[in-house]
Amino acid sequence: MDVLIGQLATGLSLGSILLLAALGLSLTFGQMGVINMAHGEFIMAGCYTAYVVQQVFTTAGVSLFISLIVGFLVGGLLGVLLEVTLINRMYHRPLDTLLVTFGVGLVLQQVARDIFGAPAVNVVAPSWLAGGVEIFGAVVPRTRIFILFLAIACVIALAIMLKVSPMGRRIRAVVQNRDLAETSGISSRRTDITTFFIGSGLASVAGVALTLIGSTSPTIGQSYLIDAFLVVVVGGLGQIKGTVIAAFGIGFLNSFIEYNTTASLAKVILFILIVIFLQVRPQGLFSVRTRSLV
Numbered sequence: 001m002d003v004l005i006g007q008l009a010t011g012l013s014l015g016s017i018l019l020l021a022a023l024g025l026s027l028t029f030g031q032m033g034v035i036n037m038a039h040g041e042f043i044m045a046g047c048y049t050a051y052v053v054q055q056v057f058t059t060a061g062v063s064l065f066i067s068l069i070v071g072f073l074v075g076g077l078l079g080v081l082l083e084v085t086l087i088n089r090m091y092h093r094p095l096d097t098l099l100v101t102f103g104v105g106l107v108l109q110q111v112a113r114d115i116f117g118a119p120a121v122n123v124v125a126p127s128w129l130a131g132g133v134e135i136f137g138a139v140v141p142r143t144r145i146f147i148l149f150l151a152i153a154c155v156i157a158l159a160i161m162l163k164v165s166p167m168g169r170r171i172r173a174v175v176q177n178r179d180l181a182e183t184s185g186i187s188s189r190r191t192d193i194t195t196f197f198i199g200s201g202l203a204s205v206a207g208v209a210l211t212l213i214g215s216t217s218p219t220i221g222q223s224y225l226i227d228a229f230l231v232v233v234v235g236g237l238g239q240i241k242g243t244v245i246a247a248f249g250i251g252f253l254n255s256f257i258e259y260n261t262t263a264s265l266a267k268v269i270l271f272i273l274i275v276i277f278l279q280v281r282p283q284g285l286f287s288v289r290t291r292s293l294v
Helices: 002-021 040-058 062-085 094-116 142-166 167-177 178-183 188-210 221-234 240-260 264-278
Strands: 134-135 139-141
Touching: 002 139, 002 142, 002 188, 002 240, 040 062, 040 094, 040 188, 040 221, 062 178, 134 142, 139 142, 139 240, 142 167, 142 188, 142 240, 167 178, 167 188, 178 188, 221 240, 221 264, 240 264
Parallel strands: none
Antiparallel strands: 134 139
């Protein structure tokens, strides 16, 4: 029983991390159809933002919450810069977008090396996140619980924004019918920029959260990029509810498979299972008829 609870806790923890990493992609890839290979570097930017903020605000508890806000803004501005300078010239050219954003990702990695150096850096977690909580005999680190609640908060905030706010209605209108939205007076350019800002900002929030469970290096984003794309594809492009289910589903599967095998073999088996699933249901868990995000 303790083993089962432990693996469930591990799967829930991994799922929450995948959800945070994939949530931004549910907008930029699922909604806009942009294959942004620099998404992992936006996650990295959030990690280094947390490191820099902690050098300024040495109190770990204060720096964490400031990092979440500043990280969102830094990631969002990076996303806007990328969209305005490059991506807006390459809509409907997915191969070009993939290659260009891959190159941008390499440039950002090198910039991080030049500024922070190649060795990994660490961010100190607040004291109130030290230790763990015992749940049915299994000890779950408080940092993992915090990431879970952060992921849930981000999902709820994004869903509410898309459902009830004027900005969210504009985004959904452009997704469903760009030409009709423009004839109704909605600026699709402004909406695209806003969407990229939010999606990239969420990626950096994921990066801030990752500093609570490990060290930061220039290549940290690449560790989560492919998994994030898989979550979005399995869940269904542009479907937040599908992203949530896929993230935790993949997290649980990976946890239980890895327990009985090894970490590398678990990745291979999980990838094979996903390929088989997509052969049966290529549109993902939820089909997109109007490409609505909610």
